[in-house]
Amino acid sequence: MSENFGSSSQIQPLSIGNVVSAAVRLYRSHLKTYLNLAAIAHLWILVPIYGWAKYAAISGLISRLAFGELIYQPEGVQTARSHVNPRLWSFLRVAFQVGISLFVIYFGLAIVGGVLGSLIGIVLGGLLGTIVATTLAIILTVIIVLLGLTWFYSRWIVAEVPLAVEENINGGESVARSWELTKASVFRIQGVVLVAFVVTFPLLFVLNYIPSLFLIRLEQGSAIYSIVYLISWIGSLIGGVLVMPFWQALKAVLYLDLRSRREGLGLQLREPPSQDFR
Numbered sequence: 394m395s396e397n398f399g400s401s402s403q404i405q406p407l408s409i410g411n412v413v414s415a416a417v418r419l420y421r422s423h424l425k426t427y428l429n430l431a432a433i434a435h436l437w438i439l440v441p442i443y444g445w446a447k448y449a450a451i452s453g454l455i456s457r458l459a460f461g462e463l464i465y466q467p468e469g470v471q472t473a474r475s476h477v478n479p480r481l482w483s484f485l486r487v488a489f490q491v492g493i494s495l496f497v498i499y500f501g502l503a504i505v506g507g508v509l510g511s512l513i514g515i516v517l518g519g520l521l522g523t524i525v526a527t528t529l530a531i532i533l534t535v536i537i538v539l540l541g542l543t544w545f546y547s548r549w550i551v552a553e554v555p556l557a558v559e560e561n562i563n564g565g566e567s568v569a570r571s572w573e574l575t576k577a578s579v580f581r582i583q584g585v586v587l588v589a590f591v592v593t594f595p596l597l598f599v600l601n602y603i604p605s606l607f608l609i610r611l612e613q614g615s616a617i618y619s620i621v622y623l624i625s626w627i628g629s630l631i632g633g634v635l636v637m638p639f640w641q642a643l644k645a646v647l648y649l650d651l652r653s654r655r656e657g658l659g660l661q662l663r664e665p666p667s668q669d670f671r
Contacts, residue, residue, distance in 0.1 A: 416643035427638030446485035453557035459645035486564035502541040506534035547582035574651040600632035
């Protein structure tokens with residue numbers, strides 16, 4: 394890679410583009426390993442509770458492997474798993490804590506946005522007309538929800554990575570660690586999330602969204618509906634497997650960058666090799 398992530402003498406903060414580029418390079422250079430883990434994780438989703446914990450733990454495992462590559466201290470899958478597996482239920486706690494928090498925040502923002510949108514609609518209704526005022530109110534509500542949700546998501550984006558990487562930390566402390574590390578970098582992280590979404594959107598659109606659009610036009614219960622639904626489900630599964638490692642690698646890069654900015658990266662790092670990692 395062009396940036397010396399593992400240099401013990403100099404840790405350079407990364408730009409938005411460099412963060413995404415680093416995640417793409419990690420994803421490509423370890424494609425087989427990451428995809429195998431992602432496929433196993435998505436199969437575990439079918440098993441309630443324990444399977445969800447396994448999914449969360451494997452997500453953290455991928456981030457740990459990616460982080461090891463970034464600091465030039467690579468681990469084998471089994472070695473990394475020996476650190477992650479004992480924290481299985483802590484990973485599930487992190488996933489539930491962040492997921493439920495975002496769910497509650499979403500509804501809170503939707504209510505606030507709806508109220509503000511309604512007030513604007515009432516105020517501007519007589520000046521611009523009902524249709525224009527209603528459109529502006531809807532746009533305002535969507536903007537408030539999206540900006541607010543991405544702000545909070547940006548604060549918890551690396552919530553599972555400290556648990557996967559650091560010693561002597563539990564699930565609640567890992568979430569708090571993410572909140573602390575990201576507090577001065579929210580807008581930059583939102584930029585990273587936006588760019589990463591743009592990078593992955595074409596793939597998700599083809600595998601996830603297009604089949605779902607066909608379902609809207611079909612009659613439920615018909616044979617063709619069942620076939621398209623199965624195709625949609627398989628497409629969503631494949632899309633999840635392909636995209637998950639990229640996002641976990643992205644989180645590892647962000648975590649490294651945030652620690653370098655906030656703490657000077659208080660890690661014992663090896664000197665980087667003379668050539669970029671492959």
